[in-house]
Amino acid sequence: MSSQTDFLSAINQIAAERNIDPDEVLEAIKAAVISGFRRDYPEEDEGVSLDVEIDSQMGSIRVYADKKVVDKVTNKATQISLDDAQEIESKIEVGDHIQVDITPSGDFGRVAAQAAKQVILQKIREAEKESVMLEFKDKIGEIDYGVVQRMDGDNVIFEIRRAMAVMPKEDRIPVEFYRSGARLKVLIKDIRTGPRGKQLIVSRADPDFLVGLFKIEVPEILSGSVEIKAIAREAGSRSKVAVMSTSDGVDPIGSCVGQKGVRINAIMNELKFGPVEEKIDIILWDDDTEEFIANALSPAQVERVEIMDEDEHEVKVIVPDDQLSLAIGKEGQNVRLAAKLTGWNIDIEGETVKVESNDAYGKVGSEDEEDSDAESGTDGSDADASGSTAEEGSIESLGLSSRIVTALDKAGITSVEDLKAKVDAGEDIAGIGPKSLEDIKKAL
Numbered sequence: 001m002s003s004q005t006d007f008l009s010a011i012n013q014i015a016a017e018r019n020i021d022p023d024e025v026l027e028a029i030k031a032a033v034i035s036g037f038r039r040d041y042p043e044e045d046e047g048v049s050l051d052v053e054i055d056s057q058m059g060s061i062r063v064y065a066d067k068k069v070v071d072k073v074t075n076k077a078t079q080i081s082l083d084d085a086q087e088i089e090s091k092i093e094v095g096d097h098i099q100v101d102i103t104p105s106g107d108f109g110r111v112a113a114q115a116a117k118q119v120i121l122q123k124i125r126e127a128e129k130e131s132v133m134l135e136f137k138d139k140i141g142e143i144d145y146g147v148v149q150r151m152d153g154d155n156v157i158f159e160i161r162r163a164m165a166v167m168p169k170e171d172r173i174p175v176e177f178y179r180s181g182a183r184l185k186v187l188i189k190d191i192r193t194g195p196r197g198k199q200l201i202v203s204r205a206d207p208d209f210l211v212g213l214f215k216i217e218v219p220e221i222l223s224g225s226v227e228i229k230a231i232a233r234e235a236g237s238r239s240k241v242a243v244m245s246t247s248d249g250v251d252p253i254g255s256c257v258g259q260k261g262v263r264i265n266a267i268m269n270e271l272k273f274g275p276v277e278e279k280i281d282i283i284l285w286d287d288d289t290e291e292f293i294a295n296a297l298s299p300a301q302v303e304r305v306e307i308m309d310e311d312e313h314e315v316k317v318i319v320p321d322d323q324l325s326l327a328i329g330k331e332g333q334n335v336r337l338a339a340k341l342t343g344w345n346i347d348i349e350g351e352t353v354k355v356e357s358n359d360a361y362g363k364v365g366s367e368d369e370e371d372s373d374a375e376s377g378t379d380g381s382d383a384d385a386s387g388s389t390a391e392e393g394s395i396e397s398l399g400l401s402s403r404i405v406t407a408l409d410k411a412g413i414t415s416v417e418d419l420k421a422k423v424d425a426g427e428d429i430a431g432i433g434p435k436s437l438e439d440i441k442k443a444l
Contacts, residue, residue: 014124024127026054029061037063048077051099064099126197132163133198139188143212146202148182158186163200171203175236175276185270187212205235210280213270214241217263220255227252229285232340236271236278240296240337244285253282283341293317293346296338300327303351313344321350347401395419398443407431420444 015022030052037050049066067080069092080100085092092098146158146165154169156178171189172178186202187209193199203209211228220226225247233239243252257264264280271278281299286292290305293315303318319327327348328335339346395405395414411430413419422429423440432440 021127025124028124028127029054033061033063061103062101063103065102066097067100069094069096069098129197133191133200136160136163136188136200137191140190141208141212142188143185143209143216144188145183146186148178148180148184150180151178158184158202160186160188160200160202165200165202167202167204171201171205173204173236173271173273173278176204176273185209185213205233207231207233207239210239210241210267210271213267214256217258217266218256220250220252225250226255230341232337234333234337236273236276238279238281238333238337240281240283240341242283242285242292242296242341253284256282281337289342289344290315293338293342293344296341297327297334297346300334302327308347314347315344316347316349318349318351321352324348324350398440400439400443404432404436404439407436416444 012022014025033052034050051064051066053062053064054060055062065077067078067085069082069085070079071082071094073079073081080098082092082094085096085098088098088100144160146160149157149159149164151157152166156167156172158165158167165186165188167178167186178184184204186204187206188200189203189206189208190201191198192201210231210233214228215222218226221228221243225245227244227246228241229244230242231239241256243256245252245255255263258266264282268277268280283295283298286295290307293305294302294317297317297319300319300323302323303320306316306318308314308316317327326334329337335346335348395408395416398416398419400408408414408419408429408431411432413422413429419440423437423444429437
């Protein structure tokens with residue numbers, strides 16, 4: 001009885017130390033014994049199906065081979081004669097299969113255990129890793145603390161409790177430096193299966209990381225009285241977060257900012273690296289599209305919003321001339337984030353100055369627009385933000401997008417008169433697609 005106690009207690013001890021199922025350890029031992037047997041007794045392993053039986057009471061290990069009962073044995077590894085089979089089981093017949101004990105005598109137990117040691121350890125590591133992955137399966141989308149261990153190429157390796165997690169390059173905040181031993185908040189983003197098995201993926205650049213920080217700092221979001229409806233983020237630089245209240249008397253923007261800005265400052269401090277910080281604009285969500293777009297361009301003031309094409313999600317926004325640069329933002333960032341937040345392509349005009357925000361400024365392009373971009377060989381990233389007034393009779397005076405103007409210039413069309421003659425004659429213009437042609441006809 002002591003053998004049973006010693007054997008089972010050893011199994012239970014391994015399982016408890018590694019926090020895995022004892023059955024996983026038993027399966028690992030069986031796999032290890034088979035591996036050791038195939039290695040040290042190759043003459044017994046010529047295509048034979050092996051099975052291992054562990055006697056938990058005696059602590060013994062037996063190896064069995066599946067053999068076919070035949071009249072004449074031609075392969076001892078896979079066949080057994082009828083007479084020998086009937087000594088094991090009297091009612092067996094030719095053509096049946098039987099489990100035959102082929103456990104070697106002598107020191108097989110010691111030799112097999114030594115040969116299988118690495119296999120057992122590997123199985124235990126795999127089972128432990130699977131157990132850890134299951135622990136994090138229900139935590140995807142949540143924020144947790146991780147400790148930076150090292151850099152692995154462009155990836156950052158974190159330790160989160162018992163798990164090793166990977167932060168790929170695209171999930172890093174560009175301006176951050178990850179110092180070994182630093183303790184940082186990260187988003188549990190995903191569990192992916194790769195060449196090394198399952199890997200825990202974490203992120204600090206994902207928009208959901210910002211959502212998670214708001215949930216930590218703003219109780220109203222966690223309780224559901226304030227809801228984050230949309231988010232647009234350029235990690236390490238600037239973000240826009242659209243919020244709304246689901247309860248009467250709750251100010252969604254005030255809840256997110258906190259008294260004297262304490263809540264929003266806590267979030268920004270988490271994203272701050274040295275003198276560089278990520279600015280966050282809290283935007284009031286509105287079911288009215290025009291109102292929401294006007295809010296999204298904050299801090300710029302908006303005179304009016306005109307929906308130009310609802311199917312293509314195109315709008316024109318008129319702002320005071322002195323607000324034009326603020327509405328566009330540095331390198332078009334403000335209008336680009338507003339476009340991402342609302343899902344609309346935003347063309348901005350001053351009261352006397354026209355500016356079109358194209359792809360680099362957050363354009364949500366339609367298929368037709370992408371086709372015409374390909375025809376013209378441009379990427380739609382130009383924007384005319386100058387305050388100069390176009391001369392009468394020039395192409396610029398038509399108020400066409402800078403992409404169309406560029407394509408016309410490449411085609412050698414520099415005046416309204418030349419353009420009108422080409423259109424009236426029905427001639428094809430290089431770089432101008434069907435949708436762009438419609439825009440030209442409207443302008444003429």
